[in-house]
Amino acid sequence: MQKTKLSREELASWIRLLGTEGIGSGTARNLLSVFGMPQDVFSASLKHLESVVPGKTAHLLLLPPTDDMQAQIEKTVRWMGEPGNRILTLADPDYPPALLEIPDPPVMLYVKGRIELLFKPAIAIVGSRNASRQGCRDAEKFAETLGHAGWTIISGMALGIDAAAHAGGLASPASTIAVIGTGADIIYPSRNQVLARRIAQEGCMISEYPLGMAALASNFPRRNRIISGLSRGVLVVEAAARSGSLITAHVAAEQGRDVFAIPGSIHSPLSRGCHQLIRQGAKLVETAQDIMEELPPLDALVADLVEKADRMDEAEMDEDAERILSALGFDPVDPDRLCERLEMDIAVLNAILLEMEMDGLVELLPGGRYRRLAN
The missing domain is CATH 3.40.50.450 (Rossmann fold)
Incomplete structure (x- = not known):
């Protein structure tokens, strides 16, 4: 496992995103798939945000953090600084591979x-x-x-x-x-x-x-x-x-x-x-x-888990992304069918699809299907 740690600014952006009224894990994932990281969401234009979320939610995202939100951020920073405490986000290389197999993985995990x-x-x-x-x-x-x-x-x-x-x-x-x-x-x-x-x-x-x-x-x-x-x-x-x-x-x-x-x-x-x-x-x-x-x-399971973790850290993500885009075509496809087409492990596939969402290459649709956005 890689020993990564969120900076205060990064942590504040994740907490703001998930703490904004009207944003659950599904909406947060959609925003991340379009804009990238949480800080990119907050620097987006109102018009661009309104193309992804309702107008009220878009306006709320552009407001400065409230006093209550600032207090929550400070509280979380202190908690994360205590021995044995860690926060994992979907963008963290230490995020549990098994949770990437499920349709609605938590966007952020507090680990003690x-x-x-x-x-x-x-x-x-x-x-x-x-x-x-x-x-x-x-x-x-x-x-x-x-x-x-x-x-x-x-x-x-x-x-x-x-x-x-x-x-x-x-x-x-x-x-x-x-x-x-x-x-x-x-x-x-x-x-x-x-x-x-x-x-x-x-x-x-x-x-x-x-x-x-x-x-x-x-x-x-x-x-x-x-x-x-x-x-x-x-x-x-x-x-x-x-x-x-x-x-x-x-x-x-x-x-x-x-x-x-x-x-x-x-x-x-x-x-x-x-x-x-x-x-x-x-x-x-x-x-x-x-x-x-x-x-x-x-x-066999231990070896499989190690292989999945290693695969998700490999540098040839771009090559795998190209294969996935080719297999996707231009019609929505569910991950199980993609697995059959690519002969790729579901956990590895979901990890790469998540990165591709954040890079704006694919879009997650209702029902768990993916659609290609790149040309």
Whole structure:
């Protein structure tokens, strides 16, 4: 990994962009694809901005930072200066390759702890906040066993199954990653204070939300796409019929990840979600070995991750961009079809497409398809 660090001015531009009313991650990516870096967005003309975003948003982008925005920037600069803290943007060479495979990668990540874990083969373990004792024991045991086999454990630091999974991951050398739905400076729920401190010291904690962001209900479904996106597969231990864990499982399936579920008693409400997933095609598992037998060999995955990271740092990006432009033609194409045409790894392709977006060579359209802009 390259040890890059945002300057204060660069950081301020990223925070301003994402903090402007009306700009979510999709709009931010569109702006970056047209103008380049955030500072280029703020130096653009009103007319040019209005060709990309609504007039109100364009006007807001040209206003100087408010006092609240300046305070947020200063707060973030101080946070980034603390040991173990790091901010990754889509333009950072250390951005996790696995997240470039998903349709809506976070534009900015706040990272606390061991950043190298974001480049390790990982399994997500999720489940009910109101889990049974047996469910928590299962989650912890599966996590510890998988961790000793080399799999980093990812979860959402909620009570119940999530907390048990993190505890099991911490008991192994592969450790654990907590993807949280608040700012990285807030511990939620407060009962997980001790666990959160351990994860920050021995594992890794990440968030796409700005510092100070409270635990809003709408944050957690979006957080789930990062949990599954960083993982090779998702294990659901216990889940009610209507559960946030099922959202994570369904997103994982859409992202092309494996989904596993532990069956339970037909009389338990906490088994209904897992049974539903199994009926829909999730793999029924009884031991951690059942999961490992379904996944590629760990050595191959490690080598693949290293190769992806190396490929994204290679200097022949221009040559690959030319191949992609040629394969795109002039009709919108989705990345899966491009992969078939180019015989290129999806993570490498998405990384190059992102660079090409920022260089104004291609445009990301609704539905995840790309259109060529260059002649």
